[in-house]
Amino acid sequence: MIRLPLILIFSAILFSTGVYGVLARRNAVLVLMSIELMLNAVNINLVAFSQHLQEITGQVFALFVITVAAAEVGIGLAIVILIYRNRETINVDEVNLLKW
Amino acid sequence: MTGAEIVFVIVGLAGVIGAFRVVTARNVVHAALYLVIALSATAGVYLLLAAEFVAWVQILIYVGAIVILFLFGLMLTKAPIGREALDNQRRGVAFFVGAAILAGLVLLFLNAFGWDETRVDPVQGTATAVGTSIFSRFVLPFEAISFLLLAALIGAIVLSRKDDPVVRERKGGRP
Numbered sequence: 001m002i003r004l005p006l007i008l009i010f011s012a013i014l015f016s017t018g019v020y021g022v023l024a025r026r027n028a029v030l031v032l033m034s035i036e037l038m039l040n041a042v043n044i045n046l047v048a049f050s051q052h053l054q055e056i057t058g059q060v061f062a063l064f065v066i067t068v069a070a071a072e073v074g075i076g077l078a079i080v081i082l083i084y085r086n087r088e089t090i091n092v093d094e095v096n097l098l099k100w
Numbered sequence: 101m102t103g104a105e106i107v108f109v110i111v112g113l114a115g116v117i118g119a120f121r122v123v124t125a126r127n128v129v130h131a132a133l134y135l136v137i138a139l140s141a142t143a144g145v146y147l148l149l150a151a152e153f154v155a156w157v158q159i160l161i162y163v164g165a166i167v168i169l170f171l172f173g174l175m176l177t178k179a180p181i182g183r184e185a186l187d188n189q190r191r192g193v194a195f196f197v198g199a200a201i202l203a204g205l206v207l208l209f210l211n212a213f214g215w216d217e218t219r220v221d222p223v224q225g226t227a228t229a230v231g232t233s234i235f236s237r238f239v240l241p242f243e244a245i246s247f248l249l250l251a252a253l254i255g256a257i258v259l260s261r262k263d264d265p266v267v268r269e270r271k272g273g274r275p
Contacts, residue, residue, distance in 0.1 A: 002104050002148065004218040008209040010112040010145070014119050014138070016202035021123035023194030027186050029173050030128060033135050036166065037119050040142045043158075047151045051222045056233045059225055062154050063234075066161050067245050071252035073166050077173040078259035084177040093188055 007048040015041035028080045028090040032073060039069045108148050115141025128179040128186065132170045139163050150222030153230045 014037055021034025043062045050058025084090050101109075118137030125131040139162040146155035180186065234242050 001102050001219045001221055002108050003215065004213050004220050005209050005215055006105060006108060006112075007145070007149070007220065008213070009206055010108075010115070012202055012205035012209065013116050014142075015205065016198040017116070017119040017123055019201055020194050020198035023197055024123065024187050024191045026188040027128060027179070029170060029177065029179075030123075030131055030186060032173075033122055033131060033170060036135065036162070037122065037138060040139065040162075043154075044142060044145055047146055047149050047154055047225075048220060051149050051151065051220045051225070052218065054221075054223060056224055056229050057237075059151050059154050059230055060233050060238055062151075063157060063230065064241060064245055066154075066157060067249060070161055070166060071249055073169055074252050074256040075259070077169055078256040080173060081176050081260050088178075090177050 004048060004052055007044065011041040011044040011048070014038075014044070026091045026093050028083070028092050028095075029077070031092060032076050032080070036069060036073070039065060104148060108145065111141050111144040111148065115145070126186065127181050128174050129171070132167060132174060135170070136163055136167055139167070148222075149220060149225070151225035153225060153227045 018034045018036075018038035018041065021037065022031055025031050025034060043065055046058040046062040046065070050056060050062075080090050083095055087095060089095070115138050118134045118141060121134040122131050122138060125134060139158065143155045143158040143163070146152070146158060
């Protein structure tokens with residue numbers, strides 16, 4: 001028996017750490033890692049509520065989120081390597097081609 | 101505090117420390133290795149919640165595949181060392197936003213769910229239960245997500261492939 005708010009607070013800490021990382025980091029790979037932290041926090045909530053409500057659907061959705069995260073990292077790293085090949089940098093504040 | 105809660109707090113502290121080090125590490129490879137700690141602690145939390153299938157998928161996909169992908173990404177790009185090179189100049193704003201989100205979420209959770217009356221009583225989460233649910237109620241999303249994975253795979257290959265020499269010559273650009 002684990003108190004539900006304890007799990008939710010743990011996931012909130014992970015999520016806000018991820019938000020800090022996305023905003024503070026300028027290396028694109030580190031930004032992707034912080035996004036993974038946020039997705040993990042969401043997954044913890046899904047599993048916790050799944051067990052709290054005695055309903056397996058939350059865990060199925062956690063699996064779907066893990067799959068989407070894997071696809072996202074694959075595409076994201078491909079884009080990062082492409083940017084590095086073209087611009088010699090992966091700092092997100094120096095890649096401003098689409099900035100008006 | 102029950103025994104499960106004490107174990108949860110220990111595992112959770114390890115995960116939180118790992119996550120903090122991911123966003124503050126001065127060396128990108130260290131950040132990736134601390135990410136392993138954070139993700140493994142998450143898998144431990146799943147195990148404590150008796151969601152064993154999700155826990156093993158987490159170990160296999162995240163720790164086994166995604167972190168390796170990150171390490172390859174770091175290997176193929178030039179990674180500077182040092183906090184100034186890895187962070188931008190908005191660290192204070194970022195910290196404020198993160199702390200505000202944390203405070204808001206904690207207040208919301210404590211308001212919505214009382215500290216003592218809501219408890220998680222894990223009962224299910226085996227591969228049988230998850231698989232039965234996927235292949236009875238979520239067949240279409242499952243197929244859609246397989247297609248998404250295929251599309252992402254092909255997209256990643258197309259994006260990261262080197263340019264055709266013929267195309268490069270026609271454009272006159274450097275390789």
